[in-house]
Amino acid sequence: MSDNQGFFERVYEVCRKIPYGRVTSYGAIAKYLGAARSARMVGWAMNASHNLEDVPAHRVVNRNGVLTGKHHFGGSDAMKQLLEAENVKVEGLQVENFKDLFWDPVQELS
DNA sequence: ACTGTGACGAGGG
DNA sequence: GCCCTCGCCACAG
Numbered sequence: 016m017s018d019n020q021g022f023f024e025r026v027y028e029v030c031r032k033i034p035y036g037r038v039t040s041y042g043a044i045a046k047y048l049g050a051a052r053s054a055r056m057v058g059w060a061m062n063a064s065h066n067l068e069d070v071p072a073h074r075v076v077n078r079n080g081v082l083t084g085k086h087h088f089g090g091s092d093a094m095k096q097l098l099e100a101e102n103v104k105v106e107g108l109q110v111e112n113f114k115d116l117f118w119d120p121v122q123e124l125s
Numbered sequence: 126a127c128t129g130t131g132a133c134g135a136g137g138g
Numbered sequence: 139g140c141c142c143t144c145g146c147c148a149c150a151g
Contacts, residue, residue: 022148041133045147051134052146058132059149077133084132 022048026060027067029120033074036101037118038110040078047120062087073097080113 029044041061042054050056057075061084064070073094077083085108088094095105104111 042135045133050147053148054133055131055146056133056148059130061132063149072132075132078135082132087132 022050022053022056023060023063026057027064027070029124030061030064030070030072030075032120032124033071033118036103036116038074038076038080038098038103038113038116039118039120040076040080042078043117043119043121044075047124058084071097074101074118076110076113080110080117082108082110 025048026044029047033039040054041057042051045051045054045057048057058077061070061072061075064072065087072084073082073088075084082094082098082105085092085094088097095108098105098110103116110116
């Protein structure tokens with residue numbers, strides 16, 4: 016809440032707000048944080064959040080709905096497995112019905 | 126203090 | 139419509 020918190024913690028907080036069975040994009044989170052141009056930072060922040068189990072980074076994909084970060088999820092299909100465990104169908108690295116499952120923090124959290 | 130980086134996004138050819 | 143290039147901005151070394 017305080018601006019004292021770093022950009023990373025902001026990202027973590029939004030990620031925790033992602034509903035079950037839903038996914039969002041890095042850009043959407045960045046935009047919600049007021050830094051739409053820092054979409055890359057969001058993904059990087061997730062990297063640091065890897066140590067935090069409270070941050071469902073597997074629900075965050077790129078704007079294409081592709082599991083770009085899967086490679087960072089332990090080198091396995093863990094990310095895909097986690098998404099499928101939430102009824103999120105994943106075709107390879109592409110999330111099916113991404114548009115329908117897309118959860119925009121700016122729109123949902125306003 | 127400076128440089129590099131990086132799980133993206135948008136624009137141009 | 140696909141592929142390539144540039145920009146971007148906060149954090150780590």
